[in-house]
Each structure stands twice: as structure tokens, then as C-alpha cells.
Amino acid sequence: MGSPLSPLGCNIFMEWLEQKAIATSPITCRPRLWRRYVDDVLEVIRRGEVDNLTRHLNQSDPTDSIKFTYEQEKDGAIPFLDTLIIRKPDGTVKLCIYRKKTHTDQYLQFTSHHPLHQKLGVIRTLLDRNDSIVTEQHDRDIEEQHIRKALSTCGYPNWTINKVKKDKSSPKPKCTSKKDKNSEKSRGLVVIPYVEGLSEKMARVFRKFGFSTAMKPHRTLRNILVHPKDKLLTNKKAEVVYEIPCADCPKSYVGETGRSFGVRLQEHQKEVQKFESKQYTRSTRKSSMTDQHKSAITDHVVATNHNIAWEEANIVDRESDKTTNGSRKPFGLDRGERTF
Structure with a gap:
């Protein structure tokens, strides 16, 4: 569904609309469960009443700016966000990872010019999602094999995945004393351009003096190829x-x-x-x-x-610097210019 409203205005309007629509819906198609995240809704209603509820929802909007569409349970499963909800024979449900048919399993290539911790972060994100969403161990093992295969295609060696799994299983101990907390508190953040082999050494030097580091690319394909504005004469x-x-x-x-x-x-x-x-x-x-x-x-x-x-x-x-009261700062000719 779509709306010409701003994100904040759309969310407020959606709250009002769904409260009105549910309260005025006929008893035969009133949902037993209604859970919404932004513009995705998970609902439980009687069989055969999906069309009636959808028609009622679309008639409840006086501005006619929001349109509802629906997707029904198929083969005992229905997706919601990146979760696949599966109905088991005993009536309970289990959760798995959901990927659209157009999903390509393309992640940050391991040969890309990025710091190692960012590549390990890709692995950690996928493994964390597996641990937090998937409810059964058998499905977790299947999902992990899928992750390993996808990352292997992107050039990730097995040791990177094993390293992240080891770090997840043995987290760093938390500081218990105030002295330990103060000693580990960073004195500041230093942002440096990433140059493979050099930036890692600089980060270790900064760490010795209590400074945290963040790395950013200094030259990207976007900077080289994309120029959204015409060059100013x-x-x-x-x-x-x-x-x-x-x-x-x-x-x-x-x-x-x-x-x-x-x-x-x-x-x-x-x-x-x-x-x-x-x-x-x-x-x-x-x-x-x-x-x-x-x-x-x-x-x-x-x-x-x-x-x-x-x-x-x-x-x-x-020279575009201005003082707080809006007046221009004096510009110093400190580069040796010659004036008449």
C-alpha cells in the first residue's frame, strides 16, 4: 500500500485508520489478531473473510490515499517482514528466515577495500539474525549452512565465520569495578580514511593512547561515477x-x-x-x-x-564561514598573495 503523506504523518494517520477500521468492521470479518509494522500487517481472521475485510479497510479511508492488498497463508506458511511463520501439524507455529524469490544473497565482497571488522560485521549480523529469529535448532543448522554457502560465494573463507562464531560464544567479560570502567573509557573518536594495511596500524597506535577509531572510504565508485548536480560555472x-x-x-x-x-x-x-x-x-x-x-x-x-x-x-x-550573529568573519591573506 502507498500514501502521499510524509512518514510521520502517514504513521499517525495509519494509527487512526486502523483503530477506526477494526472498531467498525463486521463481526464476521473482525480480525482476532492485528500486528502492524510500518505498512506490513499480520492478521488472523476467519477463513473466507479476507476479501470482505480488505474491502472494508479500503472503504474506511475517507481520503482514498491508502490501499490495502493481502497475501494469504500458503502451504501452512506466511511471511511477515523477514520472518517466515510456519504452522506445524500440532497447531503450534515455528519461525524461520524469509527471503523473497528475487533475493540474490549478494553481500559485501571479501576482496572489497574495507576494514576486516566491517566484513566480520556482515557475518555477525547474519548469524545474530539466525539465532534471534529461528526457533528450532534443526532450522538454525540449515540456515547456517545457507549462510556459509552464500558467504563462500562472496569470497569469505571459513576461518572468518568460525572466528565470529567463537567470539559470539565467548563474549568479553563485563567490567565490574569503577576503575576498570574508567580505564576502558575512550578519550575520543578519530575518523581516518581507510588504506589497507596502514589504517589498521594507525588504529592500534590510537588505541594505545585511549582513542577509538572509525574508518571511512576516501574514494568510492559513487564519488567517481555519480554526479547528481551539474558543475557550477x-x-x-x-x-x-x-x-x-x-x-x-x-x-x-x-x-x-x-x-x-x-x-x-x-x-x-x-x-x-x-x-x-x-x-x-x-x-x-x-x-x-x-x-x-x-x-x-x-x-x-x-x-x-x-x-x-x-x-x-x-x-x-x-569563504563561507559566518559568525553566530550572521556577519562574515574577516578573511586573512595568509598564503602570500600580492595585492595592488
Whole structure:
């Protein structure tokens, strides 16, 4: 079933709808058991009343935005989430792992560039699910064989599964004294990029000094192949530090703008063009040098009669940090830029 509502709104609406629908349902098709998780419902009703109950549920929604469909018990079994509920001949039920027909048993490949503990975590997750869901030992053994076969296809050697089983059977002892708890308390978390063979050694070093480590991939196929947004043109970028060089000397102008780089560059060009179009004599040029101009670029052009290399203007950094009151932090030119 589906709904155009938000997840939170849908859940609240579903609670109201199911309470109303169950309370108003005819006695002949009223469910004896109703258990829902998000949009999956497990129900127990009389035989032959499934169609009547489904029709009643779909008529109970005044917005007509939620539609119920159903799947009946087949061969004494019915799936619910990742659990397969099986009816036994004596009337009791047992639980097994349920996989859809489209399930491929594809897990993280053992040859993937990931830390070993993440690969062991895949094994632990599958074994924990087997122990917590499957109710009978015979079915647990069958499920474990299925897990071993699937992981073997993904390149996992047997020693990895045996290691996880051993760790599960002999968990680490809990700290009993306050001294032991304080000694094992981490001093912080360090996130490092994962490089096979190097990151594990760094983690051991950090552990000696009481720091926990987390590893993340620094280069993934998603970063290489997926680009959901078009690349922003240089003249469209805002909140930048830019440099405009002089064509006739090694000096350059470094400025900062919160608007787009293209707009700010055009403003510089228009102001300089005003003075470039004028014919200066020696006396008028000397007097114009004392005038207050809008930028140091204009001051440089008027004083030296140099040309500006507009086509070589470029962005040297991004500056988007703001203080708590919304004003911009001053940017320090600490990289040795030359300004007019």
C-alpha cells in the first residue's frame, strides 16, 4: 500500500485508520489478531473473510490515499517482514528466515577495500539474525549452512565465520569495578580514511593512547561515477576569494565577495573602463591619483597606466564561514598573495 503523506504523518494517520477500521468492521470479518509494522500487517481472521475485510479497510479511508492488498497463508506458511511463520501439524507455529524469490544473497565482497571488522560485521549480523529469529535448532543448522554457502560465494573463507562464531560464544567479560570502567573509557573518536594495511596500524597506535577509531572510504565508485548536480560555472560561484592579475607587472589584486564572482568581476571592469576611456595629461593624471576610487584595481590603472588581465582572473578559495550573529568573519591573506 502507498500514501502521499510524509512518514510521520502517514504513521499517525495509519494509527487512526486502523483503530477506526477494526472498531467498525463486521463481526464476521473482525480480525482476532492485528500486528502492524510500518505498512506490513499480520492478521488472523476467519477463513473466507479476507476479501470482505480488505474491502472494508479500503472503504474506511475517507481520503482514498491508502490501499490495502493481502497475501494469504500458503502451504501452512506466511511471511511477515523477514520472518517466515510456519504452522506445524500440532497447531503450534515455528519461525524461520524469509527471503523473497528475487533475493540474490549478494553481500559485501571479501576482496572489497574495507576494514576486516566491517566484513566480520556482515557475518555477525547474519548469524545474530539466525539465532534471534529461528526457533528450532534443526532450522538454525540449515540456515547456517545457507549462510556459509552464500558467504563462500562472496569470497569469505571459513576461518572468518568460525572466528565470529567463537567470539559470539565467548563474549568479553563485563567490567565490574569503577576503575576498570574508567580505564576502558575512550578519550575520543578519530575518523581516518581507510588504506589497507596502514589504517589498521594507525588504529592500534590510537588505541594505545585511549582513542577509538572509525574508518571511512576516501574514494568510492559513487564519488567517481555519480554526479547528481551539474558543475557550477566559475562566474556563478558565490562567497569566494578571487585574484585579478595585472598584465604588465607581477602584481595582482585579491578580493572577497559574497555575491557571484562574475557579477563582482563586471563591476571592477566597468569602473576601470571609465578611467581608461579618458585622455589624461600629466597634470590631470597627477590630480586623479589623489581621488578616492572604489577599488585598488582602479588606483593601480590610474597610477601606472597598466592593463589588467581580466581573462586570467580566477577563484583562489571559498569563504563561507559566518559568525553566530550572521556577519562574515574577516578573511586573512595568509598564503602570500600580492595585492595592488
